[in-house]
Amino acid sequence: MFAEAKKALPGLTAVALIAATAAVLSGERVLYGDPTGPVPLEMPERLGPWTAEPLLFCQSDQCGASFPASGLEAGATNCPICGSALGAVSVGETSLLPANTPIFRRIYHRPGHPDIVVTFVFSGMERRSIHKPQRCLVAQGNQIVDEYTHRALCGPDREMDVRALELTRPVRSASGEVTGADESVYAYWLFNPERETVHHMSRLLRMLFDNAFRAYRPRWGYASIAIQCQPGKPDAWKEELDDFLPRLYPVIVKLRADMDANRDKALRLTGGSWQANAYDGENADLSSSSPDSQQR
Numbered sequence: 001m002f003a004e005a006k007k008a009l010p011g012l013t014a015v016a017l018i019a020a021t022a023a024v025l026s027g028e029r030v031l032y033g034d035p036t037g038p039v040p041l042e043m044p045e046r047l048g049p050w051t052a053e054p055l056l057f058c059q060s061d062q063c064g065a066s067f068p069a070s071g072l073e074a075g076a077t078n079c080p081i082c083g084s085a086l087g088a089v090s091v092g093e094t095s096l097l098p099a100n101t102p103i104f105r106r107i108y109h110r111p112g113h114p115d116i117v118v119t120f121v122f123s124g125m126e127r128r129s130i131h132k133p134q135r136c137l138v139a140q141g142n143q144i145v146d147e148y149t150h151r152a153l154c155g156p157d158r159e160m161d162v163r164a165l166e167l168t169r170p171v172r173s174a175s176g177e178v179t180g181a182d183e184s185v186y187a188y189w190l191f192n193p194e195r196e197t198v199h200h201m202s203r204l205l206r207m208l209f210d211n212a213f214r215a216y217r218p219r220w221g222y223a224s225i226a227i228q229c230q231p232g233k234p235d236a237w238k239e240e241l242d243d244f245l246p247r248l249y250p251v252i253v254k255l256r257a258d259m260d261a262n263r264d265k266a267l268r269l270t271g272g273s274w275q276a277n278a279y280d281g282e283n284a285d286l287s288s289s290s291p292d293s294q295q296r
């Protein structure tokens with residue numbers, strides 16, 4: 001994807017934008033778009049027939065299993081498979097994301113349907129907060145079998161692009177023996193108050209342009225929807241997504257409007273901007289740096 005976007009976009013534009021950004025960033029400046037403010041998002045506990053609950057991750061990179069809260073004994077703080085500590089953020093995310101990255105995640109259940117895991121990650125001043133999921137997913141033991149842009153329903157008569165990754169991951173017994181494979185689809189896209197895209201490169205160029213020429217630096221969100229594949233029904237996830245996304249999408253529309261309401265808030269910076277990444281929002285019950293995140 002990176003390579004194809006690179007070919008499509010003139011490299012000189014990127015170089016010019018980076019140079020312009022560097023020049024602008026060297027002095028005192030004011031940014032708009034509220035990149036360090038709260039993220040006005042609350043993960044819905046119900047979406048039509050789906051009900052949500054938190055997901056916990058084994059912190060051992062050897063194991064890396066994840067569990068819905070209801071699948072653990074009440075108050076459990078350790079992995080029932082290997083005994084390592086449990087945390088709200090996966091090992092891959094902890095090692096790749098900067099501290100104070102706002103992360104929101106829920107697993108959605110619906111009787112007779114595969115589970116759906118929805119995750120939102122937000123950038124602040126540091127753009128490393130949003131990285132290519134291809135890295136993180138592989139770090140978590142997945143293999144990417146296929147990748148393409150997929151057109152999904154996001155409303156009664158509205159469609160949008162999502163980037164779909166078809167994944168396979170070996171299932172192991174307690175003794176480490178491979179006993180099968182978990183197949184799933186990971187669909188994602190990127191958004192800020194003004195735009196949506198499935199391409200990291202176009203987000204990067206947009207961000208550089210907005211930052212350098214408009215002093216507009218809103219948070220970017222990265223939304224992902226992971227759906228388990230059912231044996232023998234490799235395409236069933238498309239129907240599930242077309243049913244689920246139109247219920248989730250209004251939440252994102254509202255979020256983007258709420259973020260946009262703070263676009264005129266001024267952030268004054270002197271010198272390097274990276275320290276301004278602090279996030280203290282109350283909604284980030286999964287913030288990777290929160291001291292008690294290990295217990296949830």
Ligand SMILES: [Zn+2]
Pocket residue numbers: 058059060063064065079080081082083084
């Ligand atoms: Zn474990």
